[in-house]
Amino acid sequence: MQRAILARATFDEEGHPALHRYPPVHELIELHGPLDRELLAAAVRLATDDVDALRGRLRTCGSTVRWVPGPERPPVRLKEVDSGPPLMVAARSLRAPAYEPFHLQNDPAARFLLARTAPDHHLLLIALDHACADGRTLVLLIRRMLRWYSALCGGPGAAPGGFPSFLEFAGQFAAMARERSAAAEYWYRALRPAAEPGRRRPAFPGGRWQPLHDRFTELRTRHALSEQELRGVRETAAALGTDRHQLFLAATELVVSAWCESEDGSGAPRFVPLNYFRNGRHRRDWLNVPGPLAEPAVTVAPDSAHGEEPHGLGAWLAGFAAANAASPPFFGQALREFETPETEADRLVLFNFLPPLGRLRAEGLRVTPCSAELSDALEPDDARNRFGIYVRLLQDLEGPLVLHVDHDPRVLPDGGPFVAALLDVIALAGRRPEISTAEACRFVRAGWG
Numbered sequence: 307m308q309r310a311i312l313a314r315a316t317f318d319e320e321g322h323p324a325l326h327r328y329p330p331v332h333e334l335i336e337l338h339g340p341l342d343r344e345l346l347a348a349a350v351r352l353a354t355d356d357v358d359a360l361r362g363r364l365r366t367c368g369s370t371v372r373w374v375p376g377p378e379r380p381p382v383r384l385k386e387v388d389s390g391p392p393l394m395v396a397a398r399s400l401r402a403p404a405y406e407p408f409h410l411q412n413d414p415a416a417r418f419l420l421a422r423t424a425p426d427h428h429l430l431l432i433a434l435d436h437a438c439a440d441g442r443t444l445v446l447l448i449r450r451m452l453r454w455y456s457a458l459c460g461g462p463g464a465a466p467g468g469f470p471s472f473l474e475f476a477g478q479f480a481a482m483a484r485e486r487s488a489a490a491e492y493w494y495r496a497l498r499p500a501a502e503p504g505r506r507r508p509a510f511p512g513g514r515w516q517p518l519h520d521r522f523t524e525l526r527t528r529h530a531l532s533e534q535e536l537r538g539v540r541e542t543a544a545a546l547g548t549d550r551h552q553l554f555l556a557a558t559e560l561v562v563s564a565w566c567e568s569e570d571g572s573g574a575p576r577f578v579p580l581n582y583f584r585n586g587r588h589r590r591d592w593l594n595v596p597g598p599l600a601e602p603a604v605t606v607a608p609d610s611a612h613g614e615e616p617h618g619l620g621a622w623l624a625g626f627a628a629a630n631a632a633s634p635p636f637f638g639q640a641l642r643e644f645e646t647p648e649t650e651a652d653r654l655v656l657f658n659f660l661p662p663l664g665r666l667r668a669e670g671l672r673v674t675p676c677s678a679e680l681s682d683a684l685e686p687d688d689a690r691n692r693f694g695i696y697v698r699l700l701q702d703l704e705g706p707l708v709l710h711v712d713h714d715p716r717v718l719p720d721g722g723p724f725v726a727a728l729l730d731v732i733a734l735a736g737r738r739p740e741i742s743t744a745e746a747c748r749f750v751r752a753g754w755g
Contacts (some may be wrong), residue, residue: 315327315410317366318411320366321366322363322364322365322366322371322410322411323364323365323366323371323410323411323437324409324410324411325407325408325409325410326407326410326436326437327407328436328437329405329407329436329686330404330405330406330407330408330417330433330434330435330436331433331434331436331439331440331441331443331444332404332405332431332432332433332434332444333431333432333444333448333663333675334396334400334404334429334430334431334432334675334676334680334681334684335429335430335432335448335663335666335673335674335675335676336427336428336429336430336673336674336675336676336677336680337427337428337429337430337668337671337672337673338426338427338671338672338673338674339426339670339671339672340426340670340671341426341428341671342459343384343386343420345455345458345459346384346420346430346455347383347384348454348458349451349452349454349455349458350382350383350384350418350451351381351382351383351384352454352458352465353447353450353451353454353466354381354382354416354447354451355381355382356468356469357447357469357472357596358375358471358472358473359415359438359439359443359472359596359597359598360379360382360414360415360416360434360438360439360596361375361376361377361378361379361381361415362374362375362376362378362379362438362472362473363376363378363379363410363411364410364437373476375473379411379413379414379415380412380413380414381414382414382415382416382417382418383414383418384418384419384420385417385418385419385420386419386420386421386422387399387400387419387420387421388421389421389422389423390421390423391423392423392427392429392680393679393680393683395421395423395429396429396676396680396683396684397683397684399419399421400419400421400429400431400684401683401684401685401686403417403419403431403433404431404433404684404686405686408435408437410435410437413435415434415435415437415438415439416432416433416434416435416438416439416447417431417432417433417434418430418431418432418451419431419433429676429680432444432447432448432451434447436598437598438597438598439596439597439598440585440586440597440598440599440600441583441585441600441660441661442585442587442593442596442599442600442661443596443597443598443599445661445662445663445664446469446594446596447596448663448666449663449664449666450466450469452666452667452668452673453465453466454466455668455669455671456667456668456669459668459669459670460669461669461670469594469595469596470592470594470595471595472595472596472597472599475592475595475597475599476597476638479637479638482637485634485637486637486638486639488634489634489635489636489637489639490639490643490644492633492634493604493636493639493641493644494644496579496604496606496633497579497604497644497645497646497649498649499577499579499607500579500604500648500649500650500652500653501646501648501649502652505576506566506576506577506578506579506652507566507652507654508562508563508565508566508578508654508655509565509566509567510565510717510718510719510724511565511719511723511754512719512720513715513716513717513718513719514716514717515654515717516694516714516716516717517651518650518651518692519692521690521691521692521693521694521714521717522689522690522691522714523689523691523693523694523695523696523712523713523714524689524714524715525712525713525714525715525721526682526710526711526712526713526721527709527710527711527713527720527721527722527724527725528678528708528709528710528711529708529709529711529725530705530706530707530708530709531706531707531708531709531729532706535729536706536707538729538732538733538736539553539554539707539729539732541736542732542733542735542736545620545736545739546620546623546624546627546735546739547624548623548624548627548628548631550699550707551659551699552627552630552631553623553627553732554657554659554697554699554709554728554732555580555582555605555626555627555630555657555659556622556623556626556627557623557728557731557732558580558655558657558697558728559577559578559580559605559626560575560619560622560623560626560731560743560746560747560750561724561727561728561731561750562578562580562654562655562695563575563576563577563578563747564727564746564747564750564751565750565751566578568744574742574743574744574747575743575744575746575747577607578654578655579604579605579606579653580604580605580653580655580656580657581602581603581604581605581653581655581656581657581693582602582603582604582605582630582656582657582658583600583601583602583603583656583657583658583659584600584601584603585599585600585601585661586599586600586601586635586636587599588635601635601636601640601641602640602641602642603630603633603636603641604641604653605626605630606629606630606633607626607629608622608625608626608628608629609625609629617742618739618740618741618742618743619731619734619735619738619739619740619741619742619743619745619746620735620739620740621739622743623731623735653693654693654694654695654717655693655694655695655696655697656692656693656695656696656697657697657698657699658696658697658698658699659698659699660698660699660700662700662701662702663675663702664702675702675705691712691714694713694714694716694717694718695711695712695713695714695717695718695724696710696711696712696713697709697710697711698710698711698712709725709728711724711725720755722755723753723754723755726753726755727750727753727754730749730750730753731746731749731750734746734749
């Protein structure tokens with residue numbers, strides 16, 4: 307992740323990285339009940355002070371930039387902002403800090419901003435510098451902060467222990483030269499289909515192609531899955547031997563490919579490489595490592611793993627999920643290192659499964675993710691995006707599984723048919739797994755509203 311960020315960074319007068327274009331990773335949570343603000347401030351300090359990923363800095367050393375551990379970066383502290391009604395606070399006081407870039411040398415690596423919106427209601431914004439942290443780190447820190455708050459309040463349970471070291475995690479890659487080389491060759495091959503000029507550009511009904519640097523995701527379609535829809539997704543995922551987010555990624559791939567003209571006119575999907583995120587922690591014992599470990603990756607076709615394309619929709623979706631689950635980690639490298647202008651120009655869609663916060667607890671408080679209305683109030687005015695369609699899958703234990711589709715209206719005028727097509731493909735794979743992918747694509751196109 308850091309390598310990708312440095313490709314878009316500006317440097318200060320001393321030659322060190324100063325600013326980058328990636329927005330912070332952030333979360334807004336609601337705190338219901340009487341709050342001890344001094345104890346919360348202490349909990350923020352205790353939760354962040356020993357996290358080495360937040361204390362180091364990116365420094366230019368000769369001809370390279372290195373992550374230098376140590377206490378040089380200012381510590382993270384809780385800051386209170388003006389009180390008021392929730393929507394007003396979100397828009398006026400929290401929106402800018404949620405997206406404002408961090409100075410890589412002078413700023414703390416995180417912002418914790420607290421706003422009182424009623425006698426027993428507060429909003430807490432947590433924003434992390436993406437050069438130091440990813441979405442998984444955000445979840446880990448929120449949980450740890452709340453555990454520290456409970457411990458300071460005298461609640462049940464022991465105080466939380468420390469996190470594994472990001473420095474130790476990163477250090478293992480030095481001894482993996484062979485694995486790094488094999489991974490680099492794999493990703494060079496994976497990008498080749500994306501370099502075919504002008505041949506993998508989906509065209510959605512009523513929309514038109516927009517070039518890479520002229521995309522604005524100004525519209526959002528949000529769909530909370532019903533119990534019946536969720537049950538169908540679970541059953542299809544179990545039948546295909548995959549999980550829900552891999553199944554949705556596979557369905558997104560097929561729906562996008564359905565709108566890319568096939569070479570032979572058969573109606574079969576012409577594979578369109580998509581971008582997607584994964585957490586970058588390729589061993590289970592490293593799942594709790596904080597740091598900038600998320601890996602932007604590009605999808606590969608099912609035949610990349612099986613020698614020939616699987617027959618039937620169910621087999622295709624299962625094969626796609628298996629092929630992309632088996633793609634190697636980057637071992638400290640970044641997809642951008644293998645990119646060329648030709649490989650990235652035609653990629654239009656980004657998919658992300660955001661790690662769930664889970665059930666949040668703090669002594670004397672009810673803690674919830676922010677409402678959809680507050681989330682919308684936090685959205686920036688600038689809707690520029692490298693992608694014309696951004697699909698997000700959000701899941702919290704307190705609420706339903708939610709599909710978000712942010713889209714450029716010139717590319718995708720209406721996100722409703724897109725969401726419906728994703729669910730239809732999954733349902734079709736559950737009912738008729740033997741149906742051909744060509745028929746599935748015709749089904750998508752015929753049912754588009």
